[in-house]
Amino acid sequence: MSDIIKDKLALVAVDWGTSNLRVWLLDAPGNVLGIRESEKGMGTLAQSEFEPALLDLIDGDLPFDRVTPVMCCGMVGSRQGWKEAGYMTVPCEAPGGAKATRAEVQDQRLALWIVPGVKQIGPDDVMRGEETQVAGFLAQNPDFDGVVCLPGTHTKWARISAKEIVSFQTFMTGELFALLSKQSVLRHSVNTAEFDGDVFRDALSDAMSRPQSIASKLFGLRAAHLVSDQSLSHGKSALSGYLIGMELAGARPYWLGMDIALIGAPALCDIYKDGLAAQGCFANTYSASDMTLAGLIAAFSDVRETLS
Amino acid sequence: MSDIIKDKLALVAVDWGTSNLRVWLLDAPGNVLGIRESEKGMGTLAQSEFEPALLDLIDGDLPFDRVTPVMCCGMVGSRQGWKEAGYMTVPCEAPGGAKATRAEVQDQRLALWIVPGVKQIGPDDVMRGEETQVAGFLAQNPDFDGVVCLPGTHTKWARISAKEIVSFQTFMTGELFALLSKQSVLRHSVNTAEFDGDVFRDALSDAMSRPQSIASKLFGLRAAHLVSDQSLSHGKSALSGYLIGMELAGARPYWLGMDIALIGAPALCDIYKDGLAAQGCFANTYSASDMTLAGLIAAFSDVRETLS
Numbered sequence: 001m002s003d004i005i006k007d008k009l010a011l012v013a014v015d016w017g018t019s020n021l022r023v024w025l026l027d028a029p030g031n032v033l034g035i036r037e038s039e040k041g042m043g044t045l046a047q048s049e050f051e052p053a054l055l056d057l058i059d060g061d062l063p064f065d066r067v068t069p070v071m072c073c074g075m076v077g078s079r080q081g082w083k084e085a086g087y088m089t090v091p092c093e094a095p096g097g098a099k100a101t102r103a104e105v106q107d108q109r110l111a112l113w114i115v116p117g118v119k120q121i122g123p124d125d126v127m128r129g130e131e132t133q134v135a136g137f138l139a140q141n142p143d144f145d146g147v148v149c150l151p152g153t154h155t156k157w158a159r160i161s162a163k164e165i166v167s168f169q170t171f172m173t174g175e176l177f178a179l180l181s182k183q184s185v186l187r188h189s190v191n192t193a194e195f196d197g198d199v200f201r202d203a204l205s206d207a208m209s210r211p212q213s214i215a216s217k218l219f220g221l222r223a224a225h226l227v228s229d230q231s232l233s234h235g236k237s238a239l240s241g242y243l244i245g246m247e248l249a250g251a252r253p254y255w256l257g258m259d260i261a262l263i264g265a266p267a268l269c270d271i272y273k274d275g276l277a278a279q280g281c282f283a284n285t286y287s288a289s290d291m292t293l294a295g296l297i298a299a300f301s302d303v304r305e306t307l308s
Numbered sequence: 309m310s311d312i313i314k315d316k317l318a319l320v321a322v323d324w325g326t327s328n329l330r331v332w333l334l335d336a337p338g339n340v341l342g343i344r345e346s347e348k349g350m351g352t353l354a355q356s357e358f359e360p361a362l363l364d365l366i367d368g369d370l371p372f373d374r375v376t377p378v379m380c381c382g383m384v385g386s387r388q389g390w391k392e393a394g395y396m397t398v399p400c401e402a403p404g405g406a407k408a409t410r411a412e413v414q415d416q417r418l419a420l421w422i423v424p425g426v427k428q429i430g431p432d433d434v435m436r437g438e439e440t441q442v443a444g445f446l447a448q449n450p451d452f453d454g455v456v457c458l459p460g461t462h463t464k465w466a467r468i469s470a471k472e473i474v475s476f477q478t479f480m481t482g483e484l485f486a487l488l489s490k491q492s493v494l495r496h497s498v499n500t501a502e503f504d505g506d507v508f509r510d511a512l513s514d515a516m517s518r519p520q521s522i523a524s525k526l527f528g529l530r531a532a533h534l535v536s537d538q539s540l541s542h543g544k545s546a547l548s549g550y551l552i553g554m555e556l557a558g559a560r561p562y563w564l565g566m567d568i569a570l571i572g573a574p575a576l577c578d579i580y581k582d583g584l585a586a587q588g589c590f591a592n593t594y595s596a597s598d599m600t601l602a603g604l605i606a607a608f609s610d611v612r613e614t615l616s
Binding site: 087119120121123124126154169170172173175176179180183184185208210211212213214215216218219220222223224226227228230243246247249250251252 | 434520522531536
């Protein structure tokens with residue numbers, strides 16, 4: 001099996017975030033030969049540990065008779081990563097391989113690039129990883145004019161026009177949800193896998209019309225559990241609705257009247273799609289993983305000639 | 309020393325929260341003979357461990373020739389506490405000793421009461437501990453008509469009229485600040501003891517006019533640190549301003565045009581006082597510790613006769 005990969009391997013595409021590392025092994029036409037994953041994210045590694053962490057996953061797949069290109073995106077390119085890959089500044093195209101940073105490697109079988117992030121000055125903002133998802137999306141939808149929303153730990157809203165990222169805005173919604181549902185006093189009142197769409201939509205609408213009440217609404221979930229036996233499912237769905245509702249209120253200048261593409265984990269995209277539908281907006285959804293892979297393949301096509 | 313306390317001891321007043329235990333030893337006129345503290349908060353104790361945790365602090369001070377009354381408030385009266393002390397429902401007076409729950413004790417030198425909390429149905433809310441601060445404040449300011457704000461982990465705003473708590477609302481501002489400044493991606497960008505009042509007031513005003521932008525403003529603190537070298541002091545002061553500004557926007561129906569009393573830790577009260585002053589509102593400040601003690605003394609006066 002590994003010998004088949006070794007014979008055909010033409011590109012290693014790497015999505016290297018803070019807490020996870022995902023590798024695609026691809027043949028020359030871009031078909032996936034294999035996928036490898038580990039929890040050796042950027043946050044767990046010292047600078048010298050990146051190459052060994054990558055080799056842990058692909059050492060046996062690398063041919064000896066030629067150099068294999070590796071194209072990376074994500075926090076691996078931050079100051080605390082393998083090598084700092086800098087930022088492009090909006091308005092700009094989603095940075096491809098032409099702007100990628102070459103990182104030195106010990107293992108001579110590898111040639112490795114890291115895609116830069118994107119920054120915005122005033123209001124200051126940064127992305128690292130999402131720009132590659134946008135690049136992949138635009139590779140497949142070159143004429144898109146509208147807004148791309150990338151829900152996650154730090155949800156991004158990006159205005160796209162004429163193949164460029166015009167501006168973007170990050171919301172800490174996912175991290176707030178994780179902190180509140182796992183580490184705050186609310187953890188006892190939202191601890192369930194169940195989800196109630198009606199409760200979610202009511203809470204979302206509530207937060208959109210009175211966002212200033214969020215800090216109070218949040219404690220209300222605990223209080224209602226204590227004094228009115230409110231269910232865990234109600235608590236969790238309302239928590240999600242309050243936080244996403246506050247985000248949709250803040251991001252309204254982005255999505256109002258725009259074509260909307262959601263790129264993220266499918267279950268999370270469905271929640272955002274539901275919330276936007278309640279505002280009368282239709283959004284198409286795309287898998288973050290698929291868009292990252294498409295973006296990394298597009299980035300590699302920019303540097304292919306420098307290899308030979 | 310301990311013998312002097314033993315001779316004069318007339319009341320043990322106990323503020324027993326989730327993470328701390330504080331005990332005042334008082335003589336008959338209410339003078340403080342001694343203060344004892346430990347970190348054996350309700351959250352660290354099983355039901356059988358409360359009495360030993362209290363005796364750890366006061367065993368040597370208890371006389372053998374008479375029963376010493378102990379008046380407690382706080383999470384010690386929750387379902388997970390020593391004994392559940394229930395809730396009064398607003399509108400109601402701040403519950404004193406007449407509504408206190410008697411808890412059984414092993415040590416026959418003690419007679420122990422726990423003050424109930426206060427709840428509100430629709431919108432649901434709860435307090436436990438703050439009601440005793442309100443009782444202490446009203447014991448000293450019996451004619452107060454206005455709003456009491458108790459800043460802390462879960463800040464309470466309570467409307468007071470005709471000696472009653474008419475309604476109240478809790479904001480998770482303090483817990484959000486702790487989670488965001490210590491456990492989120494912002495922790496690298498706000499890690500300082502410095503505080504910049506101008507930045508705080510600007511952020512507060514910003515959040516009050518656009519509360520829906522909070523989740524985005526928060527990530528902006530991280531981004532500005534990364535791409536514009538924004539100082540830690542700026543980050544921390546703005547984080548405080550955004551969160552308190554969102555709270556003041558949500559609590560506006562409470563404080564607008566009202567007499568305001570702030571009861572809390574002096575440094576935190578000063579921040580709230582500063583934020584309210586920026587809205588043209590003057591607030592008097594009172595020490596939470598002093599008000600708790602006054603409330604516990606008032607509660608004891610309600611049950612004194614049942615002792616003999």
